[in-house]
Structure formats: structure tokens, C-alpha cells
Amino acid sequence: MPxxxxxxxxxIQQENRRAILDAAxxxxxxxxxxxxTLDQIAEKAGLSKPNLLYYFPSKEAIHTELLSGLLDTWxxxxxxxxxxxxxxxxxxxxxxxxxxxxxxxxxxxxxFANEVLQGAPHLGPLLGTGLKALxxxxxxxxxxxxxxxxxxxxxxxxxxxxxxxxxxxxxxxDVQVRAVLGDExxxxxxxxxxxxxxxxxxxxxx
Amino acid sequence: MPxxxxxxxxxIQQENRRAILDAAxxxxxxxxxxxxTLDQIAEKAGLSKPNLLYYFPSKEAIHTELLSGLLDTWxxxxxxxxxxxxxxxxxxxxxxxxxxxxxxxxxxxxxFANEVLQGAPHLGPLLGTGLKALxxxxxxxxxxxxxxxxxxxxxxxxxxxxxxxxxxxxxxxDVQVRAVLGDExxxxxxxxxxxxxxxxxxxxxx
DNA sequence: GTCTATATAGTGATAGAC
DNA sequence: GTCTATCACTATATAGAC
Numbered sequence: 001m002p003x004x005x006x007x008x009x010x011x012i013q014q015e016n017r018r019a020i021l022d023a024a025x026x027x028x029x030x031x032x033x034x035x036x037t038l039d040q041i042a043e044k045a046g047l048s049k050p051n052l053l054y055y056f057p058s059k060e061a062i063h064t065e066l067l068s069g070l071l072d073t074w075x076x077x078x079x080x081x082x083x084x085x086x087x088x089x090x091x092x093x094x095x096x097x098x099x100x101x102x103x104x105x106x107x108x109x110x111x112f113a114n115e116v117l118q119g120a121p122h123l124g125p126l127l128g129t130g131l132k133a134l135x136x137x138x139x140x141x142x143x144x145x146x147x148x149x150x151x152x153x154x155x156x157x158x159x160x161x162x163x164x165x166x167x168x169x170x171x172x173x174d175v176q177v178r179a180v181l182g183d184e185x186x187x188x189x190x191x192x193x194x195x196x197x198x199x200x201x202x203x204x205x206x
Numbered sequence: 207m208p209x210x211x212x213x214x215x216x217x218i219q220q221e222n223r224r225a226i227l228d229a230a231x232x233x234x235x236x237x238x239x240x241x242x243t244l245d246q247i248a249e250k251a252g253l254s255k256p257n258l259l260y261y262f263p264s265k266e267a268i269h270t271e272l273l274s275g276l277l278d279t280w281x282x283x284x285x286x287x288x289x290x291x292x293x294x295x296x297x298x299x300x301x302x303x304x305x306x307x308x309x310x311x312x313x314x315x316x317x318f319a320n321e322v323l324q325g326a327p328h329l330g331p332l333l334g335t336g337l338k339a340l341x342x343x344x345x346x347x348x349x350x351x352x353x354x355x356x357x358x359x360x361x362x363x364x365x366x367x368x369x370x371x372x373x374x375x376x377x378x379x380d381v382q383v384r385a386v387l388g389d390e391x392x393x394x395x396x397x398x399x400x401x402x403x404x405x406x407x408x409x410x411x412x
Numbered sequence: 413g414t415c416t417a418t419a420t421a422g423t424g425a426t427a428g429a430c
Numbered sequence: 431g432t433c434t435a436t437c438a439c440t441a442t443a444t445a446g447a448c
Binding site for chain 4: 037038039049050053057058059
């Protein structure tokens, strides 16, 4: 019986949107925004270029769609830092969760890195508002822990920077990491995890 | 008396080359290779586009010229690590020198980051040869220091990665660093220097 | 909804006057 | 050595058939 469903997005539509976003993530994360062409995205998604533009109005729209959700996902582990938990355990859990994300979502990490590296032209003021607000909130928690003598006294914001820098390095500079370690096939993450655990355990001890 | 000098590059030529490379460094480091246009470079260098191409045969030639010298400069401080020196002092000197470079040469850092982030399409195999060789050489030194119990036993390569990650973060993610710290005008480096000094002092203590 | 064909603008590079 | 004009090519986006 036709005419019953008016505008629920069909399964094939949802599948195509997902394929486009996945292909675009691949391309944007390795070639940057300008370096990516609609042809590349269309081919990898298995669609024609005009058909791709039926799903998204423009190249920028695809990019924005990807970025918009990303910052939130990216900061979830920091958001989960529990003021009531054990300080060292909470921070180490954050570090390890962040490193896991580098391994499991390297494309997302590189997309974000590309964006920030180029001056955050699309993410823009969100860094100074949403991101800053979250860091400020967690800074209070860190300072309290330091005042109680439960972790070493350090600059709280630079402590967070150090977590970001060390964990994201393995996704963003993956090519360099593997080239220097040699043994092409080997997974660098187990050793990285050990190293980072040692580093922060020592750093946080009062 | 004409005809005496055959082909010594005139002062204006040298000046133009320098202006082009400087403009190109600006552009490439913030927009990437594909994201940069010859128009942008030409305008910032104060030359016409054809005139720019009189000095360099192609866009790629400018990019290659910039990259070729960069890796060497970038690794100089690591090369300077003295096996005969005091281990902790040598490593801390390396860390601080590297952080200084992030402050003084942020564009070069971002140019390099852009390149590696996108899979090192131009730097390519140099990472697996020249860079790996240098790291391997210094790894031997680090291991010896660890065997002698003069610094803590850590994975030497990941130790080097951590130095790179932490110091370069301040150049590559400058926008984010300043957005989170707030106080637009403030220089983040003094605090960063203190933090990183503390971090590596703790980490290297046996 | 998906395709072929094409409009339109931008971009790397060249030709040739001065 | 430097400029104006322009070529050849690519890329985003649209029109319109099916």
C-alpha cells in the first residue's frame, strides 16, 4: 500500500550518508580540507559526485558535520573525570582511555589535528568557550586534589596539555612513530601504554 | 666596466628568494601544501605570480626547498646530545632547546607536522632512514646511561617521542593552548618550560 | 534517487612584450 | 627580470533526462 510513509529516511539513505561520512573522514584526515576532492570522497563511498551532493549540499557541509560531533566525543573521557574518585586512578584511567582513542580513532584525531594546526578556521571560537569551560571546571578538581596532597602540585592546565600531547602523538604522528620504531607490522601501542603509565605515575606522585 | 661579472646572484635576487621562502613557509605551515596557492605566496612576497615562477620552477620546488633543510635543523639538538656529558643535564638541555625551537620557529614546526600528519608524502622514506638512524644511535647512549643507573630505566625511543610530543605541542596546537589558557596576550612558554622541566626531572630520576 | 552533461570559477604554469 | 595575457587543467556545483 503506497503513500503511507511520507518522509522517513530510507535504510539505503542512512547507509549512504554513513558511507559518505566515513569516506570523507578518511580523506579529510589525511589530505586536509583543501587537499580533499569530492571525487575522492565519491569514489570511496561508491557514489557518483552529483549523487553525493544530493545527500550533502556542499563539501564544507560534510566537513562541518564531521567536526561538529567530534569535539564532544573527544572530550568525553575528560568529562568523565570523577571528583569523588581516587585522584591517581582517575587520572591514569583518563590517560589510558585517551590513548585507546588514539588507537581506535586515529582518523578522528588527525582530523582534529589538521583543524587546530591550521588555526581552527571551522572549529573556531568553540575552543575558547566550550573547551575552555570544561578545562576550567576540571582544573578546579585538580587543584583540590593538589591542595589535599593527594597528587603532586603541578600546573593543572599544562598537566592536561601533557596528557593530550602524549596520547595524541601516537595517532597524529603515526607514520613517524612506526618509521622510527622499525618492524613495520608491530603495534606500538602496548609499549606506549606502559611508558605513559610509568610517566604519569611518577609525575603525579607527591 | 661591464662584462666582468658573469652570474653571481644579485643582491635583489637573493632578497627575493628569501622573501618567497618566507612567504611560502607562512602559507604552507598554516594551509598545508594543497591548501596553499601560488597567488597567496606571490602576494605576501610582493611579487607577481609569473615572477615568482621565475625564481622557482614550480610550487612543489618551493615546498621541497623548505622541507629539505628543515629535518636537519630540527634534529640538531638531538644530534648534540653528548654521551660524555651528565645524563640528566644533557637530556634536560635537549628538552629545553627543543621547547625554545617551538617558540622561535613555530611555522617550521607546523610545516613538519602538516607533512607527517598527512603521511609524509614528500619527506617520505627519510623518516625510516636518516631519522631512524639518528634515533637508533642515541638510543644506544640512553640505554648505557640506564644500565649505569644514572637515569631511570625507560623505553628509550618512547622517551624521545615524549620529548617531541610535549615540546612540539606548544607550536602545533598553539591556537588551542592559547584558547584554553585564556588571557590572549600572555606567553604560555614560561609556565610550559617550568612544567616540562619538572616532568622530565621526575621521570628521569631512578 | 541516480545518472550524464555541463556551467563556472580557480589554479598551476607558459608565452611573449617590454 | 618583470609584467600582461592566456592556456590547460581541475574542482565545486548545477541542470535536466530517466
